[in-house]
């Protein structure tokens with residue numbers, strides 16, 4: 001075979017559902033041999049697009065696509081400044097596409113390349129929301145009937161939104177929430193759910209960094225009797241020292257990672273055994289190459305994976321999650337949101353979920369394709385979602 005080379009790098013922007021998705025397509029000089037990767041940073045898709053087109057594309061043309069590790073290492077430091085969400089996502093688009101090509105060259109689904117299946121399907125969790133605990137219960141029961149055992153339970157989005165907020169005069173607009181009202185509502189919701197549906201389903205709850213550190217410690221302690229599968233993001237990446245306090249106070253399992261972009265964020269939490277589940281947004285940490293290393297590091301400390309898998313991960317990214325979840329021994333759970341038929345048309349091969357488990361197809365590589373003509377019919381929009389402008393009752397800016 002002639003020397004394999006990267007012939008072209010394309011950035012495909014599409015929003016078949018609400019979220020802006022960024023997908024990288026790497027074409028080679030071998031006719032028909034290409035790879036796809038997810039570079040989705042939904043709120044800043046145009047900046048990732050520029051990073052790929054202006055910097056990574058000229059860096060990659062002519063290189064051997066089989067040299068994934070070398071391209072990842074050089075791509076990471078090529079800008080000198082590194083470890084931020086924009087450049088990590090751009091590099092992830094390239095990295096996943098190279099792994100996709102590697103699988104196609106081998107004629108194998110990607111999980112085969114890291115040692116084969118550890119399980120036939122990956123258990124997934126769904127997101128049940130409701131205005132009050134009764135509506136959450138209804139939605140939990142509906143998911144249970146569909147075969148789901150793992151359910152994330154939330155009241156009013158990420159909570160505290162339905163509080164009667166008393167603000168100063170001329171308070172600025174924003175997505176107001178009351179952390180105290182939210183904190184009091186969660187034990188009430190879980191008390192109700194455990195009383196009504198018992199301890200058979202596994203429950204997850206996402207704090208979404210909405211509490212002060214000491215309130216997060218208090219909530220983790222209060223939730224201990226309800227035996228959560230894990231409590232998600234009780235603290236922000238800027239408050240990592242407080243995880244020691246949570247750990248010393250209670251045995252509520254902890255999951256974090258969707259906002260992580262730098263290994264220095266996860267290393268102390270893992271090496272000190274302060275968390276139970278790592279749930280990075282794989283494209284935000286730079287793709288499959290760093291995610292594999294992170295999963296292996298976690299395995300050494302008995303920490304399981306729960307990769308971030310909402311609607312602002314493209315089906316290509318969901319497939320990357322799935323291949324890691326199927327092929328790594330320390331898999332815990334996979335987040336899943338249920339894509340529409342329209343998204344499946346744009347991305348043939350989007351992973352399937354049946355009776356609570358996600359299954360890979362048998363195609364080589366990631367197993368997902370893209371219909372570029374159809375993708376172009378759903379352009380991205382430059383609108384930031386309203387929930388990202390979060391405010392506390394007195395109008396102070398807050399983490400969303």
Ligand code: MG
Pocket residue numbers: 206208232233258
């Ligand atoms: Mg979350």
